[in-house]
Amino acid sequence: MENTDDQRFNSGSDESIENDSKSFFENLKKEIEEGNDDSMDPVNASLSPDYPRITTIYSKWYTRTCLVCGLKFRENDIVRLCPKCNKAYHDDDQYNLHCWQKHFANKNVCTKPGYDLIDEVYRSGCSYELPDSFDNQQKIENESERIERVSEQFLQGLKSMWKAFGDKNVIEVKAADTHIIGLKCPWCRFSIRIGDRVVKCPCNKCNTYFHNDIFRHLECWNDWNGTKGNDFCPTSGAKIEKN
Ligand SMILES: [Zn+2]
Ligand SMILES: [Zn+2]
Ligand SMILES: [Zn+2]
Ligand SMILES: [Zn+2]
The missing domain is CATH 3.30.40.10 (Zinc/RING finger domain, C3HC4 (zinc finger))
Structure with missing residues (x-):
């Protein structure tokens, strides 16, 4: 053997x-x-x-x-x-x-x-x-359900506390905002989607939007401004006065 x-x-x-x-x-x-x-x-x-x-x-x-x-x-x-x-x-x-x-x-x-x-x-x-036996219905709770479970009061407090740098106006992108949807955020390079909260570049000459969305962990506007030397428009290069 x-x-x-x-x-x-x-x-x-x-x-x-x-x-x-x-x-x-x-x-x-x-x-x-x-x-x-x-x-x-x-x-x-x-x-x-x-x-x-x-x-x-x-x-x-x-x-x-x-x-x-x-x-x-x-x-x-x-x-x-x-x-x-x-x-x-x-x-x-x-x-x-x-x-x-x-x-x-x-x-x-x-x-x-x-x-x-x-x-x-x-x-x-x-x-x-995909086998016929595949269970497409298995879901995990998504972000909106997760947020719903957090009290509305807490969210309101967070929203007002979470100021955009320079007190800029924060826009929540709606389906009708077709001029914003799909644009690339200059900081994270991800495309802007419906529901993202964004801030428009203050140079007033470009069509650039930064995320400013604490709920989606994309705080690009504040991160951009928190980085030394970022006092220009990322699209045109024009200088932006910070107040
Ligand atoms: Zn595969
Ligand atoms: Zn971004
Ligand atoms: Zn996909
Ligand atoms: Zn600009």
């Missing part, structure tokens, strides 16, 4: 042994990587595959672009991850972004194989498709 190992090795072709050890190391590498991700992003660690995630600044997909809607993933965006390749897709009622459902409708796979023009490599794609 001392030849057992030799017999096992001889029974398979060299190629299949090579493939076995290759997939073993690939799986090992994946597990180590996922372990690291979990320890980096504890809020989203060890959740079941069909459970939604809340984007944190530690999430691997944070600031990456959602392939469905083209927006970058921001803090508190609710997403679902492909159980096979961990690609993130929005599923966020707050912004009416249901990229997950949209993408996987009609038995679409996660990503088709093809040539990646940006990285100039061939990608094998991800064959994951």
Whole structure:
């Protein structure tokens, strides 16, 4: 019986042994990587595959672009991850972004194989498709529900305490503000969305808006002004007098 190992090795072709050890190391590498991700992003660690995630600044997909809607993933965006390749897709009622459902409708796979023009490599794609058993209804409480549970009084106090630098007027972006929606905030570079609270650049010559939204953790206007030397319009470069 001392030849057992030799017999096992001889029974398979060299190629299949090579493939076995290759997939073993690939799986090992994946597990180590996922372990690291979990320890980096504890809020989203060890959740079941069909459970939604809340984007944190530690999430691997944070600031990456959602392939469905083209927006970058921001803090508190609710997403679902492909159980096979961990690609993130929005599923966020707050912004009416249901990229997950949209993408996987009609038995679409996660990503088709093809040539990646940006990285100039061939990608094998991800064959994951949504099983009929997938529970799309699992929700986590979203930001607005979370805020509702905080007393209105406290919020009012916070709003009046949280002054925009220079006492600038803070606008809550509405669906009708099409001249603001989609503009890039010059500080965080994220697109401005409906419901974001913003401050207009005081130079009065540009069409630039900064976030000033404590509820969405985007305090860009105050951060911009808190940085030495930022006394100019980020778009035109014109000097702004600070009072
Ligand atoms: Zn999306
Ligand atoms: Zn995938
Ligand atoms: Zn911003
Ligand atoms: Zn300006």
